[in-house]
Amino acid sequence: MILLLPFLAILVIIVVALFGAAVPGLDFLFGVVFPYAAITVFLLGIIYRVLKWARSPVPFHIPTVTGQQKSLSWIKSSKIDSPHSSPGVVGRMAMEILLFRSLFRNTKMEMKSGPKLVYGSSKYLWLGAIVFHYSMLVIVLRHLRLFMQPIPQFVLALQNVDGFFQVGLPGIYVTDGLIVAALLFLFLRRLYDSRLRYISLASDYFPLLLILSIAVTGILMRYFLRVDIVSVKELAIGLFTFHPFIPRDVGVLFYAHLFLVCVLLAYFPFSKLMHMPGIFLSPTRNLANNSRMKRHVNPWNHPVRVHTYEEYEDEFRDRMKAAGLPLDKE
Amino acid sequence: MSESKLKPEELAETIKYKTPNRNWMDQKVEMKPGRFSHSGVPKSVEYLQLPNPRKWQPTDPDWQLPENWKEIILEGLRDRLNRFRSLRVFMDICVRCGACADKCHYFIGSGDPKNMPVMRAELLRSVYRHDFTLAGKILGKFAGARELTIDVLKEWFYYFYQCTQCRRCSVFCPYGIDTAEITLLVRELMNLVGVNIDWIVTPVANSFRTGNHLGIQPHGFKDSIDFAVDELESITGIKVEAPINKKGAEILFITPSADYFGTPHYYTLLGYLALFHEIGLDYTWSTYASEGGNFGSFISHDLMKSLNAKMYAEAKRLGVKWILGGECGHMWRIVHQYMDTLNGPADFLEEPVSPVTGTKFENTTSTKMVHICEFTADLIKNGKITLDKSRNDNWKVTFHDSCNPARALGLIEEPRYIIKNACNHFYEMPENTIKEQTFCCGSGAGLGTDENLEMRMRGGMPRANAVKYVKEKHGVNYLGCICAIDKATLPPLMEYWVGGVEVGGVHELVGNALVMKGEKERTTNLRGEPLDGKME
Ligand code: HEM
Ligand code: SF4
């Protein structure tokens, strides 16, 4: 069921999109209304969620440290893994966000007879994750060519690098292949690794399938069932410049692709995809390891019941006196 | 304790790492004996004025909860979501990538899939989704949401008391999700309806009243220190001074109470006494703040604060300049990451400067508390003490990084520097089991009880396994550590899985090696064992 549901959901989404494209008159809904609505939900949703996180204070200074602290001058401290200053924290966060540093550390534990535990390095998840995320990033950036006229220089450059395997026309983008491969890997991993199957929810399969469907419809459009790219660009620029315009004959497949993207955008703020903004707010990573150098203030630091020295001495005065311990009150 | 009677090999064979094919929500918790602790006794719960004191046991069908227990917990959760950004973010962003799964010593040692850190968190996250998210409210189980029921509460009790808040999972999580934080908050929630364990509430009550978790009263404390002074005299021929509650001393020294009552902690205490004498430190012990450890931190932020308050209060009363802290694990997490926030600012203290070397401890300028390893490493570096390494030649030493000093402070090189200067034979355990990746002793955060012994042996297996490796390879026979819980719980662990390895503090090694002015020729180490010749 956990697996069936996301599949069904994707199927329904595609059917709805195809229906929308086929029924005359609905193209405005699918080509203009939904994209605007989706982008609005996406932006407002993210802002709402991030503000909600941000409204809760960070009461304690709890970085998880992964290297030598700065203490005595002659002990070399680890500036990135145990940063004691802001540049160090920025470095640490950049490593996490750009290189998935912590995931890179991943190991795989195995118990051999004896028992003997061995920990091998395990980089597959890191590799799959990096390939997927960077392909996704490149693909999103490449899409800017549809929204902008003239096409920005960096987009053209990206396109050139990505398409360096120029085999006939249209040029093949490396990231198209990579993203599908990485998504399949991430998906199959969930299916075939019994531990992952155990922890996976429907909401873990769904985004993978959703993004996969987006990628596949995109690839189909580009390489196999060509759509009229000029019309697509007219529509995109129309959306981008707030002069919505529905060209004729954009193709059914395009509407399916667009609608899937709309679903992804609208789904984003309510899902685990919020890990993107979330990673910036994670208090175990974004704080410096300078807890004893700088006082961290907790806005709700409420008073608690304490047992004062006076109460303590009152209770034990006789015994303290007998033992010859100094007293505040005789 | 059925299974703990098993031989180590037999126990290892029960670990299957098999995950059932069923939805985890459909599986009720089965409380296996040997894997959980007794509940808090009413006397201690009452003394601390905590909710719902009563006689009960986790295996009782009826937990005698207040009628509105569910609302209390959900309201408590709402309140904490608003007070802790960590909780909010950690509830929302886990992608269930599984990177943390096999990083937990309890998962490794039990194979129980709900001991994967991600699952431990999901036990709470499922309830969070059900009551606090739109998707959970609408889609229910399909969105991974479930209602809080008594079975869920029982599952919480079982699994959140199978987490030692060691934070190893957090090192590997791409977002740094810290299960220890979640565990502490869930324990807070359970405590709101009187669900807790005795080896937390009773030590907390003791610490509250007497200043230390063992409940030792001031005269008992003094006897103990006096006894140690005599013992040190018989070993070194020197009678050291050990001032207690002395106003106007320069430094207040606070260490876990097990150091003056437990073995092998005691030998480390002798090491402190010898060291402080040799450098002529103007310091004092305190009976009121006679506990470095903080059992409150295992169950709630408020109790953590309540117990921790004694450190600054006593420093202020005695008029010392700064505080020096002994070998302890979680005590140091609290001192490093919480104390200043909870009970500071320590504006009545001075920025710590070593009276012996003049070194300013730049990393402690606000909290004003220095770790004994920072202090001693500085002494050695500046040549202020003489260490005769050969007096530790009986020992082949390895070092167990305690979770908190490693992952909260990054106190990694200081103890190693001391050890290397105090003994000739030092060997590291394999890379994936030390420093920031260190494995827990398996008995921290209040779980070091006899009735929980099987789970402790399971959870300690990864640590023990790494020790066994260096024992077989290098003949290691001394497991050094800087934590009182380690010193209490590693010995039975070593006995069970390894054999022939003693556990001791870093300052025990220092005390052995320390050449003291005017001492008699040492014939034994601090344990009273002959120095010459090998230990069997
Ligand atoms: C700051 C930006 C981001 C960072 C640092 C980041 C990081 C990560 C990491 C470390 C993982 C875990 C490894 C894995 O399971 O693949 C992950 C998973 C995932 N990310 Fe991102 N991510 C970012 C943005 C995004 C965006 C924009 C999307 C898509 C809309 C996305 C989609 C996903 C998905 C679907 C998974 C789960 C993969 C699975 O189920 O196996 N991420 N992300
Ligand atoms: S490593 Fe982090 S994100 Fe991945 S499953 Fe564990 S807690 Fe979740």
Ligand code: SF4
């Ligand atoms: S904090 Fe330690 S004991 Fe708790 S889940 Fe993480 S690895 Fe396991």
